[in-house]
Amino acid sequence: MEFSAARAELLKELDLVQGVVERKTTIPILSNLLLEAGGSSVRLSATDLELGIRCKCVATVKKEGSGTVPAKRLLDIVRSLPEAEVRFKLLDSQWVQLTCARSSFKLAGMARDNFPVLPSIPKAQASLPARTLETLIRRTAFAIANEESRYTLNGALLVLKPDTAMMVATDGHRLALIECDVRVGGLSNELRMLIPKKAMGELQKILGGAGNETIVEICRDDNHLFFAVDEHILIARLLTGQFPNYEAVLPRDNNRIIEVDRAAFSAAIHRVALLADERSHAVRIQLDPAQLEVFSSSGEYGEAHESVDVQYGGEPMQIGFNYQYLLDFLNVLSGDGKIRMELKDEQSAGQLRPDGDEPYRYRYIVMPMRI
Amino acid sequence: MRRQILHVDMDAFYVAVEQLENPALLGRPVIVGADPGGRGVVMAASYEARRFGVHSAQPIRLARRLCPHAVFLRGHHAKYAEYSRRLDELFAEFTPLVEMVSIDEAYLDLTGCERLHGPAFRAADCLIRAIKNRIGLNASVGLATSHLVAKIASDQAKPRGLLYVLPGYEAEFLAPLPVGRMPGIGKVTEPQLLSLGLVTIGDLARFGRDRLRARFGKLGEWFYAKSLGQEGETDPREDGPKSISHETTFEEDTNNVEELQRTLSWLSQRVGRRLREHRLFARTVGLKIRFAPFRTITRDATLDEPTHLDWVIFQNVLQLFENVFDPGLRVRLLGVRVSNLEAGVFQRRLLDAAQTDKLSRLAQAADQIRSRFGFEAVQWARSLERGGRAVREGVTGQARLRPGAGRT
Numbered sequence: 001m002e003f004s005a006a007r008a009e010l011l012k013e014l015d016l017v018q019g020v021v022e023r024k025t026t027i028p029i030l031s032n033l034l035l036e037a038g039g040s041s042v043r044l045s046a047t048d049l050e051l052g053i054r055c056k057c058v059a060t061v062k063k064e065g066s067g068t069v070p071a072k073r074l075l076d077i078v079r080s081l082p083e084a085e086v087r088f089k090l091l092d093s094q095w096v097q098l099t100c101a102r103s104s105f106k107l108a109g110m111a112r113d114n115f116p117v118l119p120s121i122p123k124a125q126a127s128l129p130a131r132t133l134e135t136l137i138r139r140t141a142f143a144i145a146n147e148e149s150r151y152t153l154n155g156a157l158l159v160l161k162p163d164t165a166m167m168v169a170t171d172g173h174r175l176a177l178i179e180c181d182v183r184v185g186g187l188s189n190e191l192r193m194l195i196p197k198k199a200m201g202e203l204q205k206i207l208g209g210a211g212n213e214t215i216v217e218i219c220r221d222d223n224h225l226f227f228a229v230d231e232h233i234l235i236a237r238l239l240t241g242q243f244p245n246y247e248a249v250l251p252r253d254n255n256r257i258i259e260v261d262r263a264a265f266s267a268a269i270h271r272v273a274l275l276a277d278e279r280s281h282a283v284r285i286q287l288d289p290a291q292l293e294v295f296s297s298s299g300e301y302g303e304a305h306e307s308v309d310v311q312y313g314g315e316p317m318q319i320g321f322n323y324q325y326l327l328d329f330l331n332v333l334s335g336d337g338k339i340r341m342e343l344k345d346e347q348s349a350g351q352l353r354p355d356g357d358e359p360y361r362y363r364y365i366v367m368p369m370r371i
Numbered sequence: 372m373r374r375q376i377l378h379v380d381m382d383a384f385y386v387a388v389e390q391l392e393n394p395a396l397l398g399r400p401v402i403v404g405a406d407p408g409g410r411g412v413v414m415a416a417s418y419e420a421r422r423f424g425v426h427s428a429q430p431i432r433l434a435r436r437l438c439p440h441a442v443f444l445r446g447h448h449a450k451y452a453e454y455s456r457r458l459d460e461l462f463a464e465f466t467p468l469v470e471m472v473s474i475d476e477a478y479l480d481l482t483g484c485e486r487l488h489g490p491a492f493r494a495a496d497c498l499i500r501a502i503k504n505r506i507g508l509n510a511s512v513g514l515a516t517s518h519l520v521a522k523i524a525s526d527q528a529k530p531r532g533l534l535y536v537l538p539g540y541e542a543e544f545l546a547p548l549p550v551g552r553m554p555g556i557g558k559v560t561e562p563q564l565l566s567l568g569l570v571t572i573g574d575l576a577r578f579g580r581d582r583l584r585a586r587f588g589k590l591g592e593w594f595y596a597k598s599l600g601q602e603g604e605t606d607p608r609e610d611g612p613k614s615i616s617h618e619t620t621f622e623e624d625t626n627n628v629e630e631l632q633r634t635l636s637w638l639s640q641r642v643g644r645r646l647r648e649h650r651l652f653a654r655t656v657g658l659k660i661r662f663a664p665f666r667t668i669t670r671d672a673t674l675d676e677p678t679h680l681d682w683v684i685f686q687n688v689l690q691l692f693e694n695v696f697d698p699g700l701r702v703r704l705l706g707v708r709v710s711n712l713e714a715g716v717f718q719r720r721l722l723d724a725a726q727t728d729k730l731s732r733l734a735q736a737a738d739q740i741r742s743r744f745g746f747e748a749v750q751w752a753r754s755l756e757r758g759g760r761a762v763r764e765g766v767t768g769q770a771r772l773r774p775g776a777g778r779t
Contacts, residue, residue, distance in 0.1 A: 170721065170722065172675065172720050172721060172722050173718050173719075173720060173721055174721060175721060244722050245722075248725075249721055249722055249724070249725075277716065280716045280717065280718070282716045320716065322718055347719070347728070348724070349721055349724065365721065366721070367718065367719045367720060367721040367724060368719060369716055369717060369718050369719065370715075370716060370717055370718075370719055371715070371716050
């Protein structure tokens with residue numbers, strides 16, 4: 001194997017694959033990247049056995065072939081290099097030589113045959129704009145539980161229909177659900193899949209780098225999910241289990257409607273949260289006609305409150321929330337828009353949604369705290 | 372206005388109820404408790420039996436050795452609860468401020484009732500007679516300006532007595548009593564006081580507020596106030612219980628899964644009730660299991676959302692039980708314990724909120740029924756045919772100012 005590639009191109013791809021590389025070193029080969037040079041490109045692959053990624057980088061191939069190199073070291077080296085051609089050459093005993101301008105490195109690789117075989121991608125079953133999927137992920141991924149529990153999965157549910165895409169995630173305390181009217185290609189009926197949290201993160205990175213018109217192709221086999229974006233392929237082990245019955249918790253009769261400016265609300269919570277209890281993260285929201293007030297108090301440091309103008313004509317009430325849960329939602333939205341907060345009483349789930357968000361229908365359901 | 376607190380304590384309550392329903396037992400040593408051949412404890416003993424050294428909470432086998440000719444009876448809780456309810460009704464005729472602290476013990480606040488009953492002393496006398504005439508039981512009564520002094524006074528008055536500590540004489544009344552008699556001074560603090568030469572409550576008062584504070588901090592001030600019979604401040608140590616537990620020792624070791632599960636259901640309900648009484652929620656649920664002869668295992672589960680619900684406690688305990696239970700071994704004791712108690716703020720769960728709210732309403736309704744008709748009045752079906760009986764229960768980490776389980 002012998003090839004050269006532009007440093008900038010290479011770095012872009014190395015950044016993308018890095019997240020998939022196994023950080024623990026229990027299986028040494030998994031902290032390596034597989035490099036495969038052929039035609040006019042080099043293919044980079046990484047896997048932690050849960051997730052696999054394949055990228056392509058334009059290259060001048062002098063001699064076809066493949067080898068593995070330590071992923072983290074390679075990234076650090078390429079990052080530090082000047083903007084120039086980077087040459088790779090496989091030497092004896094799995095050594096890989098890397099030269100660029102006046103620098104030279106010799107990396108200890110491992111036998112290529114030890115690298116796990118990534119499954120090959122079947123025919124695409126559905127396709128939709130990369131932008132759309134990126135928004136779906138960005139607005140739900142934060143609500144995924146970090147650990148799997150009796151009630152939740154650490155993944156989100158994606159449901160594709162010929163003209164809608166829907167994604168929902170929950171950690172048992174809050175739930176983010178987003179739907180979008182979009183033409184989903186190649187689909188005659190419904191396609192449902194559970195996407196693991198880590199895959200969502202990596203996918204979001206790939207989608208974020210894609211152009212406006214880029215299409216993502218999706219398919220699944222019995223064990224894996226495949227996402228293809230341009231020359232990038234992400235392969236995820238299918239999450240098994242039952243997604244919670246989220247429809248049962250969607251509020252139906254929350255008739256206390258509050259309209260509030262998103263940026264002002266977010267800033268107020270941000271400030272007041274500085275003196276919230278560090279363990280519980282609780283803030284208290286007091287609602288009065290035309291005004292909303294956020295209160296916090298920490299036994300150790302003091303207390304704070306701030307008022308925000310709102311449109312609200314109902315009865316006064318107060319309700320407690322984990323401020324982080326509110327900020328998570330407010331932060332994935334941007335711009336000057338308003339949000340609607342729909343409440344029932346101090347112990348029932350509240351619903352938040354942005355105003356003027358077409359073609360998306362986005363709702364965030366968050367359970368209050370007992371205060 | 373000067374407070375008038377009455378402490379009513381029934382004399383040998385369980386035994387007295389049995390004697391009332393079966394006069395042949397009168398004048399004989401009677402012991403109510405577990406199977407005398409088994410390993411339970413004495414719940415109550417008549418004064419005739421006490422002469423032989425029998426007392427409540429004593430292992431029943433020991434009681435049988437001390438007093439082999441006694442009449443041994445198994446307890447009839449439903450019956451005692453019924454008498455307790457009648458007592459409660461009678462107390463309510465005297466004052467609306469009745470605090471039943473256990474099945475056979477209550478505080479009545481008679482402050483300001485002079486126009487109704489005349490002087491408090493006469494009201495107390497009336498009450499004792501009413502209990503005797505209308506229910507047929509003997510009670511001992513202490514009357515004083517504080518709960519603490521009234522409680523000690525009723526104890527001094529036993530049996531069938533009335534002791535009135537005149538206002539202004541509280542300190543004098545308490546002075547000769549040993550420090551250990553003061554509720555809140557127990558096996559930890561008593562030796563510390565004794566080592567300072569403080570033997571009686573009067574010694575405490577003379578030792579002085581400043582020196583007590585220097586020695587024991589806030590607690591010292593509290594000792595001082597109590598030694599003078601003053602009330603008002605709460606025990607500084609009393610920041611609520613740290614854990615709540617209930618245990619059952621089986622009459623016979625068993626590996627009958629259904630019986631064990633029934634018992635766990637029952638224990639979970641006891642613990643849940645106590646949690647709700649303290650207005651607390653538990654984040655940790657624990658199981659204690661002792662296999663015969665004495666190998667004890669404890670296991671804890673941490674909950675996502677703190678709970679005070681019997682059902683949630685039971686489900687978790689059941690899971691722990693299934694993990695450790697070995698059908699080849701017999702179980703001697705089971706216990707359920709909750710800890711990591713929280714009073715206030717926590718995040719509620721979304722996905723099962725509807726069910727949690729339903730269970731909360733159920734628990735609330737059950738508690739209301741139980742506060743009128745006793746714990747056994749309503750329970751989960753699973754625990755109805757329970758064989759064993761809870762013999763030991765405890766709230767740890769709490770200094771008990773007014774112990775619920777008084778002497779009978």
